[in-house]
Every structure is written in C-alpha cells, then in structure tokens.
Amino acid sequence: MCGIVGYIGKKQAAPVLIGALKRLEYRGYDSAGIAVNSGKKINVVKTKGKLNVLAEKIEGGNAVKGTTAIGHTRWATHGKPSDINAHPHTSGSGRIAVVHNGIIENYIELKDFLIKKGYRFISETDTEVIAHLADFYYKGDLLKMTARLTQTLKGSYALEIISQDKPDEIAAVKKDSPLIIGLGDGENFIASDIPAVLPYTRNVYIIEDYEIALIKREGVALYNTELEHINKEVFYVNWNVSAAEKGGYEHFMIKEIMEEPQAILNTVSQMVGQGMMKIDKIPDKINIVACGSSYNVGVAGKYIIEQIAKIPVEVDTASEYRYRDALLTKNTLVVVISQSGETADTLAALRESKRRGAETLSIVNVIGSTIAREADRVLYTLAGPEISVATTKAYSTQLAAVYMLALSLAKAEGKLSPELEKYYGEELFKLPSLINKILEQKDKIKDLASKYFKAKNVFFIGRGIDYALSLEGALKLKEISYIHSEAYPAGELKHGPISLIEDGTLVVALATQEKLFEKTLNNIKEVKSRGAVVLSIVEEENTQIEECSDDVFYLPKTNKMFTSSLAATILQLFAYYVANLNGNDVDQPRNLAKSVTVE
Ligand code: AGP
Numbered sequence: 001m002c003g004i005v006g007y008i009g010k011k012q013a014a015p016v017l018i019g020a021l022k023r024l025e026y027r028g029y030d031s032a033g034i035a036v037n038s039g040k041k042i043n044v045v046k047t048k049g050k051l052n053v054l055a056e057k058i059e060g061g062n063a064v065k066g067t068t069a070i071g072h073t074r075w076a077t078h079g080k081p082s083d084i085n086a087h088p089h090t091s092g093s094g095r096i097a098v099v100h101n102g103i104i105e106n107y108i109e110l111k112d113f114l115i116k117k118g119y120r121f122i123s124e125t126d127t128e129v130i131a132h133l134a135d136f137y138y139k140g141d142l143l144k145m146t147a148r149l150t151q152t153l154k155g156s157y158a159l160e161i162i163s164q165d166k167p168d169e170i171a172a173v174k175k176d177s178p179l180i181i182g183l184g185d186g187e188n189f190i191a192s193d194i195p196a197v198l199p200y201t202r203n204v205y206i207i208e209d210y211e212i213a214l215i216k217r218e219g220v221a222l223y224n225t226e227l228e229h230i231n232k233e234v235f236y237v238n239w240n241v242s243a244a245e246k247g248g249y250e251h252f253m254i255k256e257i258m259e260e261p262q263a264i265l266n267t268v269s270q271m272v273g274q275g276m277m278k279i280d281k282i283p284d285k286i287n288i289v290a291c292g293s294s295y296n297v298g299v300a301g302k303y304i305i306e307q308i309a310k311i312p313v314e315v316d317t318a319s320e321y322r323y324r325d326a327l328l329t330k331n332t333l334v335v336v337i338s339q340s341g342e343t344a345d346t347l348a349a350l351r352e353s354k355r356r357g358a359e360t361l362s363i364v365n366v367i368g369s370t371i372a373r374e375a376d377r378v379l380y381t382l383a384g385p386e387i388s389v390a391t392t393k394a395y396s397t398q399l400a401a402v403y404m405l406a407l408s409l410a411k412a413e414g415k416l417s418p419e420l421e422k423y424y425g426e427e428l429f430k431l432p433s434l435i436n437k438i439l440e441q442k443d444k445i446k447d448l449a450s451k452y453f454k455a456k457n458v459f460f461i462g463r464g465i466d467y468a469l470s471l472e473g474a475l476k477l478k479e480i481s482y483i484h485s486e487a488y489p490a491g492e493l494k495h496g497p498i499s500l501i502e503d504g505t506l507v508v509a510l511a512t513q514e515k516l517f518e519k520t521l522n523n524i525k526e527v528k529s530r531g532a533v534v535l536s537i538v539e540e541e542n543t544q545i546e547e548c549s550d551d552v553f554y555l556p557k558t559n560k561m562f563t564s565s566l567a568a569t570i571l572q573l574f575a576y577y578v579a580n581l582n583g584n585d586v587d588q589p590r591n592l593a594k595s596v597t598v599e
Contacts, residue, residue: 009187028385079124091135341369
C-alpha cells in the first residue's frame with residue numbers, strides 16, 4: 001500500500017517528512033516524493049526507487065525550504081514504478097499538489113472529462129486525475145474544493161492536498177484507506193499510519209470515511225461533507241513502534257488476514273469496475289503453473305475454470321512443469337500465479353512456456369515484478385504489500401482473480417450473458433462483507449485452535465474445490481505451526497491414508513459443496529468411526545453434520561461457487577492461532593522466505 005505523510009509547523013518540513021516516510025517503509029513501495037509549499041510556490045521532488053534516492057536529491061531535505069509539505073511512498077497500482085508516476089501529482093499550473101493512497105475506480109471517465117476541459121496528463125496514474133479535478137474545483141477555498149472531490153471520486157482514497165496560495169493549510173480526507181492526524185504543539189502531522197508520527201506525538205485523530213480535515217499550525221478543524229464542524233476524541237497511542245507498524249496487531253499475519261475484505265474489494269473493483277478482461281484468443285487448453293499457496297490456487301482454478309468456462313485445465317507445480325516437457329497445444333494458455341512475481345521456479349516455467357511459443361498470462365501481486373513484466377499479460381491482485389511469510393490476503397485475492405479470469409473466458413466464449421455477468425459481478429462484490437462476517441467470529445476460531453493446538457498430525461479433507469482449499473489449509477498449518485498436516489481428496493482416504501487415522505487424530509473436513517455434501521459426510525463418518533476428532537466446515541443450515549463432528553464452523557450463505565473461498569479465511573485464522581499458541585515466530589517461520597528466488 002502507498003504511504004502518505006504531511007507536516008505543517010515551525011520546522012523545515014522536508015527533513016521531517018523524509019523521516020516520517022522512512023517509518024512507513026514496511027508498507028512496501030517502489031518510488032517516493034514530496035511537495036513543499038515555500039510560501040511562493042510548491043516545489044515537487046519525486047523519484048523511482050527507495051527513500052535514500054529521494055533524500056539524496058534534496059540533500060536530506062535541506063534543498064527544499066518550506067514548513068508546509070506533503071509526502072508519499074508509492075506502491076504502484078496504475079502505471080509502472082517511474083519518476084513520472086511517483087506522487088505528489090500536481091495540477092497543470094502546478095498550483096495544487098496531491099498525494100493519494102487507494103484506487104480511484106472512475107478515473108477513466110474523470111480523465112476524459114478533464115481532457116475535454118483542456119487538462120493535459122503526463123502520468124499513467126489514477127491519482128493525477130485527482131490533482132487536475134482539484135484544480136478544476138478550486139476557487140480559493142481548500143475545504144470546499146475537498147468536499148467537492150468527495151462527491152465525485154469513486155473508489156478508495158486517503159488524500160492530502162496543498163495549494164500554492166495557502167501556505168498555512170493542508171486539506172485531507174479519506175474513504176476506505178487509512179488516515180491519521182498527529183496533534184503537536186504549534187505543529188501538526190498527517191499520515192497513513194501511526195508509526196510515521198510517533199517520534200513527535202502520541203495524540204492522534206483517527207479519521208473516519210468522509211471526514212474532511214483542514215490542518216493548520218495552530219490546530220486541526222474537522223468537517224463533514226456538508227462542511228459542518230465535527231468534534232472528535234483524541235486517541236492516545238500507547239503502542240511501541242513495532243506494534244504500531246502492525247496497526248496494533250500482534251503480527252503482520254493477523255493484520256493481513258484482517259485486510260482481506262479491502263484487498264478483495266480492491267481486486268474485484270479493478271476488474272468489475274473496468275469490465276472483464278478482454279480475451280482475444282480463446283485457448284483450447286490452460287496450464288496453470290505456480291508454487292506453494294499459489295499452486296493451491298491453481299488447483300482451485302482447475303475446478304473454477306472448467307466449471308464456468310468449460311476449458312480443460314492442467315495444474316503443475318512450477319518445479320515439476322519446467323522439466324516435464326509438458327504437452328502444449330498450439331493454442332494453450334499458460335497461466336502463472338505468483339504473489340511476489342519473483343519465484344525462481346515459476347519464472348523459469350514462464351520463460352520455458354514463452355520459449356515454446358505459448359501465450360502467457362500472470363496473476364501477480366507485486367506490480368512491475370519480473371513475472372508481471374515478462375508474461376504476455378498480467379492480471380494484478382491488489383492485496384497491497386504482504387509482509388508475513390505465510391500468504392493470506394494475497395492467496396484470497398488470487399482466488400478472486402481466478403474467478404474473474406474464468407468469467408472473462410466464459411464471456412469471450414459467449415457463455416456469459418450480460419445478466420449472468422452482472423449477477424456474478426454482484427456476487428463477487430458480496431465476498432468482502434461475507435469475509436467480514438467470518439472475521440467477526442475470529443474468537444470462535446481462536447477457541448477451536450486452543451482445543452487442537454497440541455495435535456501431532458492433522459488431515460484436511462474435501463471434495464471438488466473443497467479439496468483445493470484443504471491443500472491450502474494443510475500448507476498454512478504446517479508452515480507456521482510445524483505440525484505435520486496433509487490434505488487428501490475425501491474419497492481417497494480409503495485407498496491408504498485412512499490407516500493413519502487413530503484415536504484423537506484431528507481431521508478438518510470441508511463440506512461446503514452442496515452436491516458433494518452427502519459423499520463427504522460419509523467420509524467424515526468413516527474417519528469418525530476410527531477414532532478421529534473432526535472439525536467440520538460447512539454452509540449454515542447443514543446441521544446434520546453435527547452428529548459426526550466434534551466441532552462445526554458454519555459459513556455464511558453465498559453463491560455456492562464462492563462458498564469454498566470463504567473457508568480460506570477460517571483455515572488461515574486457525575493456522576495463525578495454533579502457531580501462536582505454540583509460541584512460534586508466526587511472521588518469520590523457520591526455514592522459510594517470503595519469496596523463493598532460488599531453485
Ligand atoms: C505460502 O504461505 C508460502 N509462503 C509459499 O508457499 C508461497 O506461496 C510460494 O513460495 C510461492 O510464492 P509466490 O506466490 O510469491 O510465487
């Protein structure tokens with residue numbers, strides 16, 4: 001995610017902002033910049049690369065004078081990392097400067113409108129639209145102009161805006177993206193997150209959606225979009241910096257699980273908002289190639305794409321695919337999935353596919369990463385930076401991206417009527433609120449973990465896409481709790497694995513697929529009769545499963561196609577709490593790296 005900061009006070013602003021941006025580096029970024037209001041003009045310095053590149057350009061901040069400024073670290077979503085695409089963005093005249101964290105969904109229509117009004121765009125970003133729109137609305141009153149922006153912009157944003165003719169003011173507003181204001185003595189600070197301001201103040205305002213702040217040296221005034229004054233409690237921050245970087249959560253992993261609703265909303269919005277992916281050539285076969293959790297998404301993708309688009313799908317781990325001389329037809333689409341976009345085996349598999357002339361599509365989270373750049377096409381998951389080694393929000397957004405790919409393929413084949421496209425789009429937009437319902441029950445999952453965290457062997461079973469989710473449940477548990485966990489198709493147990501079931505063996509059974517429910521129920525009874533302890537995950541109202549389960553977690557009702565993906569959040573939380581109860585280093589598990597860039 002991008003990081004935004006702002007300062008107005010007695011100090012030279014640039015050095016203060018460089019330090020504040022450094023304390024937001026953990027959010028991940030690829031470029032940085034600041035805009036300083038000298039009282040006569042706004043000086044903007046911005047550059048691709050890390051903060052030290054920016055700091056060098058402005059001699060640590062001493063080369064740009066002024067005590068009012070805004071700053072930004074960019075996590076690219078629209079447009080590659082570059083000097084031009086870095087924030088702040090200014091209006092044509094340079095009199096307005098803006099920094100932004102979020103995604104403007106209606107930026108294309110706004111850009112067309114502004115071009116017709118004579119504005120000239122130089123970047124590929126959605127944010128530049130905000131700068132010109134602000135200029136278009138600005139009549140000398142920053143507050144009114146900001147209120148006007150909230151009536152027009154759609155999507156997510158945390159904004160800071162300065163104007164050349166207002167050296168003693170900064171305006172700020174947010175919707176869906178985080179924003180806080182640090183309250184000082186004769187100076188005030190703005191940031192995406194608390195760590196940025198901690199060295200100066202522990203008194204902050206936590207800004208809510210559509211609250212507009214007008215920040216001056218002598219104080220901060222808050223308004224609603226009708227420009228009526230708002231009073232707000234000051235929040236005293238008693239966290240240390242490390243806790244603050246995790247937003248007050250104990251670990252990045254739980255913070256990232258809690259971010260899943262917004263991550264999925266961002267990912268789905270870019271697709272549904274801008275129309276399904278354009279498929280020029282319909283493949284006669286699809287090979288999905290990935291590693292680890294991304295491979296597990298590929299296994300789910302086989303069920304999803306074959307069911308929705310009726311195109312045969314093969315799934316390989318990249319380390320196997322790259323050496324097995326896979327049979328590619330002349331019209332095979334190779335889909336590589338990777339959170340980091342740098343996994344060596346997956347990159348090698350991509351290059352091997354291209355060498356053999358296959359069309360390639362990547363599903364990647366890190367914008368501008370090697371795999372994203374080298375594939376013929378890329379579908380970005382907009383999960384934001386994922387710090388914890390065990391993937392959670394990226395996995396969940398990859399699943400959403402596979403659904404969107406399947407729907408795009410079906411549409412290209414003429415199998416998706418406008419009504420069905422609308423219906424599935426609406427169902428995808430329901431996922432964030434359904435995941436929130438699961439997150440609201442995280443204490444129930446924590447209780448389940450406290451019951452089972454001493455397990456020595458765990459089986460995850462399921463049929464159909466539930467089997468694919470079982471793979472991820474087993475991987476998540478083993479990689480952070482170090483408990484031996486295996487996933488099996490539920491119907492496969494009787495062909496050997498069931499010999500391992502003995503009194504007390506924990507079996508996590510996913511039975512979310514209506515048409516396979518009875519079959520899975522029989523498999524659960526098989527293991528139960530051999531002494532297993534069973535934790536079942538089913539759709540609400542399937543209460544008959546209680547007779548052969550020790551614990552049941554009920555999923556909220558949704559389109560049956562997406563039910564299984566809701567189970568991912570439960571499995572991630574379960575693994576997190578089990579690992580935590582075992583005292584493991586949840587964010588940095590032994591032997592693992594966030595991105596495996598070696599063979
Ligand atoms: C997932 O929790 C693991 N950290 C690991 O399996 C990971 O999914 C795998 O290394 C692939 O990484 P990628 O998605 O960045 O390519």
